[in-house]
Amino acid sequence: MRIVDVCAFYTPHGGGVRTYVEQKLRIGPQLGHEIVILAPGDEDGVVERGPNARIVTLKSPRFPLDRKYGYFASAEQLHGALDALAPDFVEATSPWRSAGLVADWAGAAPRSLVMHADPLSAFAYRWFGQVFSRRTIDWQFSVYWEHLRRHSRRFDHVVCANSDLSRRLAEGGVPRTVTLPMGVEPGRFSPLNRDPALRARLLAACDLPESASLLLGCGRLSPEKRWPMVIDAVNAAGQQSPIGLVMFGEGRERRTILKHIAGNPHVRLFEPERDRETFARILASPDGLIHGCEAETYCMAAAEARASGTPVIVPDGGGAADHAGDGAGMTYAACDPAAAARAIATVLRSPRRQPQEARTITQHFAELFALYEDTRARVRMAA
Known part of the structure; x- marks a missing residue:
């Protein structure tokens, strides 16, 4: 056709x-x-x-x-x-x-x-x-x-x-x-891409040791992604144990997000990673992916993280929620930073599960x- x-x-x-x-x-x-x-x-x-x-x-x-x-x-x-x-x-x-x-x-x-x-x-x-x-x-x-x-x-x-x-x-x-x-892209994302040395470098960029937990956020820097709420949730969960958050993205909300980070050394915002092999290693290396948008039509970031064996912490509405099933992560009440913080704590305490074969x-x-x-x-x- x-x-x-x-x-x-x-x-x-x-x-x-x-x-x-x-x-x-x-x-x-x-x-x-x-x-x-x-x-x-x-x-x-x-x-x-x-x-x-x-x-x-x-x-x-x-x-x-x-x-x-x-x-x-x-x-x-x-x-x-x-x-x-x-x-x-x-x-x-x-x-x-x-x-x-x-x-x-x-x-x-x-x-x-x-x-x-x-x-x-x-x-x-x-x-x-x-x-x-x-x-x-x-x-x-x-x-x-x-x-x-x-x-x-x-x-x-x-x-x-x-x-x-x-x-x-x-x-x-x-x-x-x-x-x-x-x-997801066939053959690209896998738990085999996990890179402990990369994880350690990302934690060091957050001024934290390897013993801390590492969360990843990636996506467009726009209001519907709710990055300030994500940052608040990670900061709240980090009161119990040290957590670093690395974010990869670009967009018109960059200044707003940097202002919300307010110099916190444990939260870092980076430009998007364009190299797909490097990005696959980034996705496989943290202890969880955190996402804030309840309006996703699919949420490719969560799908790729799930395929990489990385637990996802996502809102209970929209396309992101579909990727937390079968033990691949946890949903929280959308738009609620306290609920997100509780989900972060639960996921970081839980052992990783072997991912199922990813849909391509x-x-x-x-x-x-x-x-x-x-x-x-x-x-x-x-x-």
Whole structure:
């Protein structure tokens, strides 16, 4: 099949969507499909990524609130590009404007809406959750819910990477929800990557001896990740026994987070580690991974830590929670630093368990594309 991903969230500057896109461009052709990423860009262009894999950009305005991203401003432009590409299957991978544009396209190809974002959890519930119930917030954001319900009826599937999001969408009247978890890079993450010398160096950077515990946090430095809460939880747990926290990430909240660290020598913030082999050793070497975001659609950091044999300490909502099952870690009440501190203490007292075989991103794409092939065959038989 020729699969066209209308990807409004793609940017060459990084992020989880770019990682997913790069994996799709590599794995899709291996599974016998042609992958085209249709994305907003500064200019019209085509970037070839090998046989049956390319990125097509349409000249588009920059998104005012985050200028790393563009947005599809013209329905005529996007529909013309889809007509020219003649896809066998179309994906809309943003729940915002591009979902409506793809739904409105007059082509005959079946299509899916892939939820790479959970805006209500990332924004509305986070902003207003301490004042109003979720039911009240959902009512206040009824325009967004109606947008999802209206457009989802015109898609063959609404694909979610975690069961919590699928459940909430289905309960909110969004039909055809399907849960298809993502997965980790095959052969990359393993407990065999554990490096005691690296662990000792990271603890030394936190002004602590090897006998202390080491926690890892990694991800974008943005408000929904709740890094100040994570720091507070680690500091509270560290009152009982010494704990170092090393964080790897970049983003617009860097100054806020450094201010919150307030010179604490046991908490260190580093730039992201770009070398994948080194990052795999970092993930396998601490005593736990701590995460604060309850709005993850999958939480790749927790998935990779679990595959590395590192226990995860994660909120009980969103995609992160799925990675703590089967003894792989512990969940805590989301947004509660005291609950997170208790979970940290429990995990650090517990022996490590042998990890189960990790789900890979190749398995994810094989299942996703099989779903698309079945849908296409069904549509053709009904025509």
